[in-house]
Amino acid sequence: MKLLAYLRSLASTLFHRAQMDSELDEEFRAHIQRHADNLERSGLPRSDAERRARIAFGAYEKAKEDCREQRAGFWLETLWRDLRFALRLLRKNPAFSSIAILTLALGIGATTAVFSVVDRVLFRSLPYPQDERLVSFGVKAPFEGIEFMLAPEYVVLRSQPGPFESMTSLTPGGADCDITEQNPVRLHCALVESNFLPTFGIHPLLGRDFTREDDRPKAPRVALLSYGLWRSRFARDPKVAGKVLSLGGKPVEIIGVLPSSFEMPTLTSADILLPQALNESALDRTHPQDILRSFGRLKPSVTISQAAAALQPWFQDSLRFVPPQFRAEVSLRVRSLRDRQIEDSRVGAWVLFASVIAVLLLACTNVANLLLVRLGGRQRELAVRSALGASRVRLVRQTLTESLLLTLFGGLAGCVLACILLRVFISIAPQGIARLQQASLDLRVLAFCFMASLISGVFFGIVPALTKPLPESLVGKTARITPRGLFRHTLVTAQIAGSLILLTGAGLLLRSLWRIQNVSTGLEPQHVITAEISLSEYRYPEVPQQLAFFHELEARLNRIPGVGTVAISNSLPPSGTMQATFFVSIEVPGHPHLAEGTGGMVGFRMVTSKYFEALGIPIVRGRSFTEQDRSSTEHPVILSETLAAKMFSNEDPIGKMLRFSTLGSQGPWRTIVGIAANVKNDGLTARADPEFYIPWKDDPETFVRHSYVTILTSLSPATLLPWARSVISGLDPTVPVEFATMTARIGKLTERPRFNAILVSLFAGFALLLAALGIYGVVSFFVTQRTQEIGVRMALGATPLGISRMVLANMARWTVAGAALGLLGSWFCARLLESLLFEVRVHDPMLLASALLLLLAVALLAAWIPARRAARVDPVVALRYE
């Protein structure tokens, strides 16, 4: 019944407004007439009676308004009216509206785009149930960046009760495997323990999981397919389980399909999962061979540090089998799976996040400022409305509506900007930032965007609306310093401080980038094209076959006209893995053994004689390798300058002998024939690690299945590549090859710092723009408010220059305060960037000074435009301003 009455009332509010209003008038008029009739009957003249009746009725319009408010859906009507009014105001001030919307779009757009990225990297849960309990654990040693487990140690640990609900392992690198049926393809297979999927909480989409039986060394071979492979090669065949696949020439039974959301905890790609089939009975703690990556699911309520403490006894025990001189450099490491996955993206992501939050805050203060400025201009209007009976709530609601509308527009524009920015981020992002490629503007991110816009809308909608319009405003005399003026100036001060911090941050990163790009790699990358070639195990099982392939390839490439030099090596700078040995395992006759520690790692590569020539690495002493070294029984070796200096500080190394051991087996004695200049091998920011070169030998002891061909050519890559490709496929069409120019390979190393620098500079640019807009707004307002005063001053003889100076001086105070705060902030914030910087001092006075100068210049410009306007004020017009 009540509801019915409400709905009827609502319907009449919505559809019969005009009729209701006229009925209200009619009812009121009738009331007054009747009262007048009554008064007339008591003897008053008609006109008097009507007047007294009207007085007795009270405020006519207020009563009408009160009645309207009683109707259902009144709020809808108000909202509609407020919206129309707000829209009209925004249209009337296109400059203000577009600046405010632009400011918000910048703030919200940048926030959303970066949140999309950071969310993926830092916050979003990994695709495993209860992922916070998953950890990666193992031993950290100098020759391996990521923690690992020796297989026998893993088996020992697994047999003990520990902090884990379950632990599992996989073999690093997995295995290359090729489908060798029709349409042969090179796939990547991961080798995992049988409890791998249950530990990560994953169930196969189809078929069954591995069993312990499958994981035995001699068990029949079985495989789980990735969703992608199942879709592309098996057309989502629901009966795929049970089929037999030929992998590397051997039959493997497919037992199931992984879900589409599956990803390896190492973030490597895997088309097929195979049991790693560890031969546990053959493992020997004293002669470990295999290494594993190990992961565990913690028992509920066990923390990572508790787990690390629980693993200590085992770790101490396992140290017994580590040679004493290595022990100091080996440590236990337990960390969350997320930490392992994002590694060094973490600092970058946080810096990004912080700078973007700063930009959002700047944008919010800016719009607050703009609104304050505008509300200042509307003081008179508000005072009039207030005097005419508009309630406080009504005025606040109206102001709020306006700012919410503004943020809504800003939010929409921001979403569009966010989509664009995200595309840009992904396209310029370097490889290896975990999960960046999957970042997309999804619903959660969109919700964040609107929340940000809403909160800022309420924030700066409330502040200007809370102040009561002063009755004095009715007269139009508004030239007084109000507390709000102080608030406004504080906002500007904060903006300048924030922008300065972002500017110095960007400056530091840009400078670091410049340093990195000018680092000498020790190579001549021009005109060098490289090809990475990997021969499959089933087609080239024996070393002689592999050597024959490369021999023939070298000969054929050399026959291409325009090819100057062809070299082959088993690894290639400036990135990527290379073979290595401990410094301590290099033995030199007459040199004492290193007393303690490993002495660090020393890398080595196997290269053909043309290697140094092809890459432009100078031989600073002695000679290079020759073609004869390839087949002779001599064992020459060439040291890098760093290694030579480290091993023979004050002797001449040429002609000296050395030998080294890898994996426990002692190599032959080698003669040092030359010293080569240093080459950056481990990225550009690392020191030049010591390394040495041994000749590429046609000798069955070597391992050359995975090798690099380096071609120095006068041809352009576009000409050479198809040619080289046809040469290789002429030799063997199934061999996968990856071509790259050396310049591109080196360029890749600067991708990450460039990405960081570009992003932070982008934000610093935004911040500077926002600060300029803020200053412009405040100074404009100052000028408008004091037009009259300026007019008086000019009438009394002030010069235009003096007026400009007065306006600028007012602004300068706040700018200087902001700059001082900003310098202080930069001093502290720069420390956070420390790990991202290369050869740049964190507190660089020159850099701070230039950032400060840039900011002050922009601030001056932003204040100058309205100041000039002030100087042009015509005293006559100004005095009539009222």
Place this chain on the structure above:
Amino acid sequence: MTPQADLLPGTLDLLILKAVSLGSLHGYGILLRIEQISRGALNIEQGALYPALFRLVRQGLLKASWGTSDNNRRAKYYELTSAGRKRLREERDGWNRLVAAIGSVLGAEPEEM
């Protein structure tokens, strides 16, 4: 003339319901009837009557309809709905209880304490 008293907040609704319960009335009529019954003791701001009437209509306690008055003027008449009748009963009982309670407190003699 009886001294006038201001209305307690919330009592205007009750008075309107009571006035209308005696027969359908237009706005001015309601005003007159309340003045007449109270012998002018209650001071009602004339304009304030209408928002209250609108509120009661929206709540479904009154029903409004247009009709013709004695002197052939169009007028909006208000009458009680059944929900309004029920509400009037409840409010009146509540009011009586309140008055009795406050009266007994105010009328208490020292020895009864």
